[in-house]
Amino acid sequence: MSGTTIHLAVYDDFADWEPGYATSQLTQHGFTVRTVGLTTDPVTTMGGIRVQPDLTIDELTPEAIADSALLLLTGSTRWDTGDDLAPFAAKAGGFLAAGVPVAAICGATLGLARAGLLDDRDHTSAVSFYLAASGYQGGERYQEADAVTDGDLITAGPTEPIAFAREILGKLGVYEERKLDAWYRLFHDSDASAYAVLQGADEPAEGAADAATADSRGTS
Incomplete structure (x- = not known):
């Protein structure tokens, strides 16, 4: 990790309370949060807050990824109802391949499971059968824990934004x-x-x- 930019994925109906504990600490310790959308069109969070993405997912080039500190993916009902957020999971694969951390909570873990990114890494989510429905091959690596870090991947269940933040802050050396x-x-x-x-x-x-x-x- 060489960068200080946190790339926060934003999309309609994203769970706006899930990244807050982490981002509020990160921005106080030298990091900058940049929001990433499928387009630069405004999105509306699950809490009804309108967010204007700073950049598009296509702008996360290999060079931009190399300069990033973290890709942060939150939950949304859209992870459960279709594949329109699949580009974010695919981009997560690019981050991990480049050795840049990825943190996923709630429904975003399902997206990573579908993309095969949890098959060979310890992870957690809401419950094991939630991910099993994806047909992924990583069931034996599922951990009954609030949050799990395996190398550059951090995962957490939907009720654990504080444990999720703890893993992120530890991974990035904030404390x-x-x-x-x-x-x-x-x-x-x-x-x-x-x-x-x-x-x-x-x-x-x-x-x-x-x-x-x-x-x-x-x-x-």
Whole structure:
């Protein structure tokens, strides 16, 4: 990985809450998010937010991929109802072949399964039979876990955007292991003691937890 650009795939009905934990941290640590659409026509998220793609998928040339840090694919009902998002799965294959990480959550994992990208990699999703319906050959590599990283591939189920972000932040080196664990405990478990670790201090004593909780509400 040599680049600092996060390429976020956007399409109508994409699950806009799924990438937010990751992208909000990445943009605070030197990365730039660029949205990628099938075209540059605006799309509307599942939450009703209108997004104007920065570039088209065809503009993700081998040179652009080589300069990327990550391709991020979110869920959408369109992964389940047709093949119009298949170009994103195919492009994910190009990223992985170039040694550039790919992160897929929710329905995007089905797209990767159909493209054969999960056949030889450990992965997870909503449930195993969701991917099995694709006819893919990777059932033995399915993991019952919130999120899974295997080499340059990160996968997660639809209810795990925080675990998904943890794997992305770890893969891209945003936090070292101790702070990454603290970040996860703070946002996933509401563990107030983790706030001090993120600020570079030792974990607070039990009596300081209330103050840390109040401060953590403003942490981004």
